[in-house]
Amino acid sequence: MKLTDPVSKIRFVGKKYQKRLKNLDIETVSDLIHHYPTRYKDFSKISEISSLLAGEPATIKGEILEIKNIFTRRGKKLTKAIVADNSGTLLLVWFNQHYITNTIHQGDTFYFSGKLKNFSGQPAFLSPQYEKADSPAKHLTKDNQNYQSSNLVHTGRLVPIYPETSGVSSKWLRARIKAVFENLEQKPKDPLPKIIKEEYNILNLNKALKFIHFPNNQKEIKRARNRIAFEEMFWFQLQTLRKRRQWQKQKPAARIFLSAKQKEKIAKLIGSLPFKLTNAQKKCIAEIQKDMEKETPMNRLLQGDVGSGKTVVAVIAAYTVALAGKNTAYMAPTEILAKQVYRTFEKYLKPYDIKLSLQTGSSPQTAVRTPHTARRKQQKAEGGSPFADVIIGTHALLHRKEILKNLGLVIIDEQHRFGVKQRAKLLDSNNIKEKTPHSLTMTATPIPRSLALTSYGHLDISTIDELPPGVKPTKTWVVPEHKRSAGYKWIKRQLSTSSNQQSADLKNQAFFICPLIEESEHETLKDVKAVTTEFERLKAIFSEFEVGLLHGQMDSEEKEKTARNFRQGKIQVLVATPVVEVGVDIPQANIMVIEGAHRFGLAGLHQLRGRVGRSGQKSYCLLFTPKKGKTTRKRLKALEEHNSGLELAKIDLKMRGPGELYGAKQHGIPEFDFASLSNLDLIKTTRAAAQKIINEINNYPELKKYLNTKHIAPN
Numbered sequence: 001m002k003l004t005d006p007v008s009k010i011r012f013v014g015k016k017y018q019k020r021l022k023n024l025d026i027e028t029v030s031d032l033i034h035h036y037p038t039r040y041k042d043f044s045k046i047s048e049i050s051s052l053l054a055g056e057p058a059t060i061k062g063e064i065l066e067i068k069n070i071f072t073r074r075g076k077k078l079t080k081a082i083v084a085d086n087s088g089t090l091l092l093v094w095f096n097q098h099y100i101t102n103t104i105h106q107g108d109t110f111y112f113s114g115k116l117k118n119f120s121g122q123p124a125f126l127s128p129q130y131e132k133a134d135s136p137a138k139h140l141t142k143d144n145q146n147y148q149s150s151n152l153v154h155t156g157r158l159v160p161i162y163p164e165t166s167g168v169s170s171k172w173l174r175a176r177i178k179a180v181f182e183n184l185e186q187k188p189k190d191p192l193p194k195i196i197k198e199e200y201n202i203l204n205l206n207k208a209l210k211f212i213h214f215p216n217n218q219k220e221i222k223r224a225r226n227r228i229a230f231e232e233m234f235w236f237q238l239q240t241l242r243k244r245r246q247w248q249k250q251k252p253a254a255r256i257f258l259s260a261k262q263k264e265k266i267a268k269l270i271g272s273l274p275f276k277l278t279n280a281q282k283k284c285i286a287e288i289q290k291d292m293e294k295e296t297p298m299n300r301l302l303q304g305d306v307g308s309g310k311t312v313v314a315v316i317a318a319y320t321v322a323l324a325g326k327n328t329a330y331m332a333p334t335e336i337l338a339k340q341v342y343r344t345f346e347k348y349l350k351p352y353d354i355k356l357s358l359q360t361g362s363s364p365q366t367a368v369r370t371p372h373t374a375r376r377k378q379q380k381a382e383g384g385s386p387f388a389d390v391i392i393g394t395h396a397l398l399h400r401k402e403i404l405k406n407l408g409l410v411i412i413d414e415q416h417r418f419g420v421k422q423r424a425k426l427l428d429s430n431n432i433k434e435k436t437p438h439s440l441t442m443t444a445t446p447i448p449r450s451l452a453l454t455s456y457g458h459l460d461i462s463t464i465d466e467l468p469p470g471v472k473p474t475k476t477w478v479v480p481e482h483k484r485s486a487g488y489k490w491i492k493r494q495l496s497t498s499s500n501q502q503s504a505d506l507k508n509q510a511f512f513i514c515p516l517i518e519e520s521e522h523e524t525l526k527d528v529k530a531v532t533t534e535f536e537r538l539k540a541i542f543s544e545f546e547v548g549l550l551h552g553q554m555d556s557e558e559k560e561k562t563a564r565n566f567r568q569g570k571i572q573v574l575v576a577t578p579v580v581e582v583g584v585d586i587p588q589a590n591i592m593v594i595e596g597a598h599r600f601g602l603a604g605l606h607q608l609r610g611r612v613g614r615s616g617q618k619s620y621c622l623l624f625t626p627k628k629g630k631t632t633r634k635r636l637k638a639l640e641e642h643n644s645g646l647e648l649a650k651i652d653l654k655m656r657g658p659g660e661l662y663g664a665k666q667h668g669i670p671e672f673d674f675a676s677l678s679n680l681d682l683i684k685t686t687r688a689a690a691q692k693i694i695n696e697i698n699n700y701p702e703l704k705k706y707l708n709t710k711h712i713a714p715n
């Protein structure tokens with residue numbers, strides 16, 4: 001039997017089982033031996049019948065004195081047997097398994113594993129596992145003998161329990177896996193390089209497989225799991241590092257060395273801002289400008305809590321690029337955000353003769369402006385035919401290749417909202433093929449160290465770890481259902497007053513966010529219906545106030561009008577879906593109400609509440625959830641106590657895992673069997689190991705091939 005054979009080659013695996021195994025993603029012999037047990041039952045101790053202790057798992061070996069099938073008075077099928085060893089006898093009982101008498105006969109010697117329980121006042125093993133004692137494995141050859149530390153599979157040992165599916169039990173799997181190892185022509189090839197295994201004291205594959213399926217003791221299980229976890233994380237790290245290397249092989253569309261005069265221009269722009277940059281913002285700008293000088297294009301992730309001021313960093317990056325005669329494309333996740341960003345850029349850059357263009361689904365080409373002639377000449381000379389220095393838009397940008405020319409920088413805002421493919425497309429759309437624009441992605445989702453070293457390991461990360469001065473933490477409560485109406489009352493009182501320092505006419509404002517119903521990045525019709533219903537409900541409750549509705553399916557004029565009315569204080573309560581809302585800058589809003597809060601990750605909730613209290617006023621966040629469970633409450637309560645997005649992300653990572661937190665598939669976080677993103681030691685070790693190998697990857701053709709067949713795609 002070969003590893004590549006389909007499972008149907010295995011004895012007792014017909015069409016029916018082939019189909020069932022497919023539910024477990026097992027199609028080949030190799031898949032089967034890489035189907036790992038999740039736990040083990042410890043039946044390793046073989047005891048004498050007389051020394052059995054009630055309730056403790058144990059195995060006995062004995063001769064069947066008597067076995068019979070019976071029907072109880074109530075018509076239940078029982079099988080009863082008496083087994084004896086040198087120390088005594090024991091009753092065995094099975095339920096609804098009359099076929100057992102076909103296998104176990106009087107006079108046979110068997111192993112039985114179970115726990116001593118009480119059966120009608122008598123000590124007994126109930127439904128014990130059984131295995132014939134005198135049945136050596138049939139096709140033992142020298143090569144596969146080492147899988148056979150013991151011939152026992154189901155009893156008298158650490159018995160593996162596998163992920164099962166309907167019609168495929170652990171017992172069945174154990175028997176098949178054992179048979180496979182007895183009939184394999186060749187040992188599985190170990191893809192891990194020897195020097196890595198030696199340096200990190202990692203088991204070879206063959207041993208690891210033996211230990212994982214047929215362990216002799218707990219230590220073997222541990223070593224096997226360590227090896228598999230190491231391998232899983234090692235592949236992931238190799239992928240990430242290879243991505244990084246591939247990026248680094250590219251030539252930047254522009255290496256930007258600023259002249260003294262240009263530096264002065266940038267300083268002038270910074271000096272004209274209505275606020276002083278925070279030190280964190282300055283540090284990030286410097287990191288970006290340094291990257292732009294390098295031989296390889298920038299690939300940087302700018303991370304900072306909501307309201308930390310990422311936009312202005314992007315403005316300065318774009319200005320830097322414009323001074324070098326190159327264009328910037330800025331992709332925002334929604335139209336409202338694109339417009340908001342456009343307004344910000346306009347405000348800051350217009351006085352400096354930078355041409356902007358807004359490209360959204362609903363703003364056709366007419367919005368594109370022609371750039372300044374002097375620069376246009378320079379750009380033409382470089383082969384481009386630019387329309388504007390900075391092009392801002394939504395994903396609609398992706399379909400406007402003709403305007404994405406002469407790109408020196410691509411900025412992607414709220415990067416987690418875009419899929420891997422969309423991002424690749426934008427970077428790829430630049431028509432100067434042999435040169436790559438610098439890439440700056442921005443996110444308010446905090447990146448814990450474990451992710452920075454894995455999924456995001458191919459990116460350089462800048463962090464704005466400081467909020468603009470004066471911004472206070474948002475007071476947060478998880479509100480139980482029975483306090484809902486009291487909560488509404490409180491909100492009404494708030495809405496009747498003003499916290500605005502400039503103008504007492506501007507009353508307080510509240511967001512009400514409804515969660516998306518389905519697990520999807522995009523709003524569905526169902527979501528729209530839910531948010532509309534909620535809107536009607538709240539309109540009745542808050543009848544004395546102006547209530548507005550905002551969702552993704554509204555036409556863009558309507559959306560823009562609602563957002564504007566909210567910004568100007570004409571609307572006091574805005575009911576919205578999270579898709580529309582994230583990133584919207586409404587400085588005077590101070591109350592954030594979130595329905596179905598359990599549906600969000602903590603970092604997501606933190607981002608949402610980061611939307612209020614932006615102008616230094618007192619702000620509040622009320623979290624509603626119909627869930628009464630302790631874990632949900634505990635998780636949400638973390639928001640009452642913690643005020644750092646990073647801290648909250650860490651807590652969520654622990655409680656829910658990276659998949660829930662970041663949308664695993666979308667972000668190329670693979671599903672591991674044993675590796676874990678909370679194991680920082682493993683992450684660091686495998687990263688070091690991968691770094692060692694990646695530089696000599698060509699010396700490991702097998703490894704390279706293997707790597708290509710692993711479909712992990714970190715973003």
Ligand code: ADP
Nearest residue numbers: 275276277278306307308309310311312468585
């Ligand atoms: P985000 O990081 O969430 O994208 P924004 O760039 O939208 O944050 O900034 C949020 C608000 O903070 C904006 O109104 C912006 O003008 C303001 N802001 C940005 N930087 C500073 C600063 N250094 N000092 C004061 N206010 C700032």
Ligand code: MG
Nearest residue numbers: 310311413583
């Ligand atoms: Mg932003």
